[in-house]
Amino acid sequence: MNTNGGQALIKSLELEGVEVIFGLPGGAILPVYDPILDSPIRHVLVRHEQGAGHMAEGFAHATGRPGVAMVTSGPGATNIVTPLADAYMDSIPMVVITGQVPLASIGTDAFQECDTLGITRGVTKHNELVTRAEDIPMAIRQAFHIATTGRPGPVLVDIPKDIVDPRNPASAMNWNWPTDAEVSSSMPGYKPTTKGHPKKIKEAAALIATARKPIIYAGGGILKARAAEALRELAELTGIPVVTTLMARGAFPDDHELCLGMPGMHGNYTAVTSIQKSDLLIALGSRFDDRVTGKVDSFAPDARIIHVDIDPAELGKVRRADVPIVGDCRLVIEEIIKALNALGGPESRIDITPWRQQVSAWQELYPLVYEQSIDGDLLKPQYVLEQLRDRSPADTIVASGVGQHQMWTSQYWKFNYPYTWVNSGGLGTMGFSIPAAIGAKVGRPDRTVWAVDGDGCFQMTAQELVTAATERIPVKIALLNNAYLGMVRQWQEMFYGERYSEVYLSPDLPDYVKWAEAMGCVALRVESPDEVGPAIDKANEINDRPVVLEFRTDASEKVFPMVSPGTSNDQIDVGPLQNGLGR
Amino acid sequence: MPPKYHVLSVLVENRAGVLARVSALFARRGYNIYSLAVAPTDDERFSRITVVVDVEQAPLEQVVKQLNKLIHVIKISELDPRDSVERELMLVTVKAPAEVRGQIIELVELFEGRIIDVGRDELALSLDEHPERLDDLEELLRPFGIIDLQRTGRVALPKLERS
Known part of the structure; x- marks a missing residue:
């Protein structure tokens, strides 16, 4: 012994x-x-x-x-x-x-x-x-x-x-x-399949080569399989536009001309609509989550499906795949690229230029929009996020809580690097961002790490800022304080006849600045648009302790576009500023 | 006639907690397990779980795939009752006063069951047979007054190739 x-x-x-x-x-x-x-x-x-x-x-x-x-x-x-x-x-x-x-x-x-x-x-x-x-x-x-x-x-x-x-x-x-x-x-029952079936790979390549309106529907599996490079190669080889789900933000660079951004309940118009109108959906490490599909029966009704996932239970769980492939996303994508090259050059594939033009037209017609606040009014959360994005290093890691601020962050941030987006997708855990940002900073001390949080979320896990201060983990928190459980408020406004039940939290109780200071953080309250940039710059310069910036934001602001729960993605609501455009 | 139930034969590691993991997957989806039989195989490291669930409920494909994800599950086969041999054991205690005792013994003999215990006014009997034959005997015994009845749940193996 x-x-x-x-x-x-x-x-x-x-x-x-x-x-x-x-x-x-x-x-x-x-x-x-x-x-x-x-x-x-x-x-x-x-x-x-x-x-x-x-x-x-x-x-x-x-x-x-x-x-x-x-x-x-x-x-x-x-x-x-x-x-x-x-x-x-x-x-x-x-x-x-x-x-x-x-x-x-x-x-x-x-x-x-x-x-x-x-x-x-x-x-x-x-x-x-x-x-x-x-x-x-x-x-x-x-x-x-x-x-x-x-x-x-x-x-x-x-x-x-x-x-x-x-x-x-x-x-x-x-x-x-x-x-x-x-x-x-010691584990005879555990043998994950990583290599895709060669016959299915060929079938996938054949479908891709003959599709007129294909879309790549990239999910979190791309990041898990470290397949971002392979995905980019596939997209660039074929010219097929890519949507990146909430879990896949950063898996394909937002500044790439083929990137359409996030689909789903709060996805942008182009990402949602291009899936709906596609004739081939190439699902790579994505799982047809209800927040992406909306009403399943009317999801991408004309699309054939190639579905690649390492978990066999995902194939056919929500939508039957025409070509199901069990395997590691990186290995399978690499094999599909080989199979496409084996078919010949670009002339072996149907020209999808008309489709690309259609997609670009949607992008031009329906960019993400919001109205700037007028002087003296509360801040627009979207404006705060744009400033945060533009004033922080390009490879900043962003963590978020769950709710409106999460959707706005996913929409307005430009994710150009994989592994820079840390959020709670499936479970939707309020309070995720502060501890998750701390963990991310411990793992990547070389990176700037921002947590974007709501006031509801902040109150669930803020005590970990004591941990961050004690352990000298200099995370930065952008607290969007709209004094409400914002997403619930939005649903009550839209679906419950503006009957607000138990969603008001107060902007001043607690006093977030005093609280953050008591936990060993530098804290600033930001109330007017011209203070936003300087406050962010100041926070980005502090690297020896956590920083909390409390932004007083407008509670009446809602997340758009929105596909109402239980409805089809075809019924996407682009919001009051764009209603009527192009219809 | 299509079968009314699914029979799943699940080969698992013979260790603590495996049955709970397997049954939890059915419970989570609200599927009632109709019968269940578990015992070690010829290789003591493994056990075989035979699960019977009603066909009327949701299709089993997803549950089978989820079962396959359990680390301690080695292999799952669905046994179509038309292509498998099935057996189940039933023990019954039935009221058997002298005036009907002969009739009951005759029934048991017809079914090729056995009398396993004899009381003053009761008989205990056993039958290992196809589950439907157990149903038949149970029905025929009911008028005499069943005091106790216990079935093991079915076990099954695939039918052998003949050609």
């Missing part, structure tokens, strides 16, 4: 290449916190376990490497359920270590006990209770393998206290680091 479970756990994390753990200790996980003192791994002490989970997610979003969080049993574990669900929905590689009560106490309603495995089963790619100290290295290796291969996702490893506590004989073990072969043979 040359080690104990606690030391083996930390050593295993070191060997997996973990640089940072986001966590908060407690009774059951205490023995694992002792060897952290002697480890080169950085530990970031959060103020709430939800923060640890979202930080690990932000780290993974920005770096592509798995984020790691560690919390105690019971409430520690339940507090991290939301980040697990969030990471599961958005396929974020994450490993969460939870403490558990000693083996003999499991199931006895012991202090800080909960059924962590049962609670997290539906929100993890996999979870595992380790019952013997000697199994810890294998459990950790499996967790990282599962989290990062196939369709990535969160994996939880539940560790009873007695197998990591050196004072308990059950923790004694001999160190053994399993080989790759041992890891894969």
Whole structure:
């Protein structure tokens, strides 16, 4: 017996290449916190376990490497359920270590006990209770393998206290680091398919070559597969326009002439309409989410579908694919490019110039628009975002919360680099942005990291700014304070006859500047348009502590375009400023 | 006649929690599991779960794909009842006073079941047969007064090739 479970756990994390753990200790996980003192791994002490989970997610979003969080049993574990669900929905590689009560106490309603495995089963790619100290290295290796291969996702490893506590004989073990072969043979049911079927690749190429109105519908899978380069090559080879979903912003550069931006409920007119009118939809790592399709029956009614996804369960889940391809997006796109080249040069494909012209005409007719505020009025959130975009480095990483500010950020930011957009897409977790931005900054300390947040979101996770100040993680927060739960307010205005129920939050309570200062941040309140630019410039110059800029914004501003819930994408509402154009 | 139910044969790792993972996928979608049988295979590392669900509910394709995503699931096959052999075991305790006891014993013999326990006014019997034959015997025994009845849930294997 040359080690104990606690030391083996930390050593295993070191060997997996973990640089940072986001966590908060407690009774059951205490023995694992002792060897952290002697480890080169950085530990970031959060103020709430939800923060640890979202930080690990932000780290993974920005770096592509798995984020790691560690919390105690019971409430520690339940507090991290939301980040697990969030990471599961958005396929974020994450490993969460939870403490558990000693083996003999499991199931006895012991202090800080909960059924962590049962609670997290539906929100993890996999979870595992380790019952013997000697199994810890294998459990950790499996967790990282599962989290990062196939369709990535969160994996939880539940560790009873007695197998990591050196004072308990059950923790004694001999160190053994399993080989790759041992890891894969230990999971006979887990063999993700990465290479696309050659016959299907050929069929896909043939469909692409004969399409008159094709659109590439790029999803988050492009980023997970590190396929941004391959996607660009495919688009440029074929001249096919690309829409990038909320999860794929940055996967194809917004300044590229073929980029149409975001489709969906708040997508721009061209992205939404070009999908609707297409005769071929090339879905790459996207999952026909309801926020993209609108009413499924009338989604892209004339389009044949090529659907590439590493998860076989996505194929045919929402829309039947004419050519379903299971595989890694990068590998499959590369094979499709080869197959297209094998068909011949541009003359082997139908000329899509008329389609491109049609798409450009839509872009000219329906750009994103908003009305500037008049002096003395509250700021327009879109204006704030444009200023933020234009005054920050081009490769700035932007995290957002969930709601109107998220949609405006996705619409108005120019994402020209992959892995610069960190947001909660599938689960729609309010409060995501501050901890996620902190995690992203830890992973990419060389980058400027802005969190765009709403006042509702800010109040859910602001305490992590204490973490950021303490740990000297200089994130910047652009708080769009419209004193409302803005997106809910928008729905109540539009769909509930302007009956505003429980959405008013007050602009002054709390005093965000005082609160931010109390948490160790530099804080400024910005109320007039001419203050916006200078405040952003000042924030961008501060690099030794977090900054909060509170922008007082106009609550009556709504997100447009909008496809009303349950309706067809054909019924897209471009908003009052453009209604009637071209109709 | 198309079958009224799906029979899924799921080969899984023989370890704690696997059944909960499998059944949770059905529960999440509101599918009721009609019957369920689990036991280790000839290889102790693996177990076979035979799940029967009603056809009337949503198509099974998505559930099968989701099951395949479970790390501990090795293989899933859907067994079409027309192409498989199926068996189930039933134990029944039935009221059997002297005046009807002969009739019950005769029924059990007709079905090639067995009397496994004898009480003063009751008989306990067992039948391992095709699930529909179990249904038949159950129906015929009901008028005598069934006191207890327990079925194992069906198990199935694919029919062998004959040509």
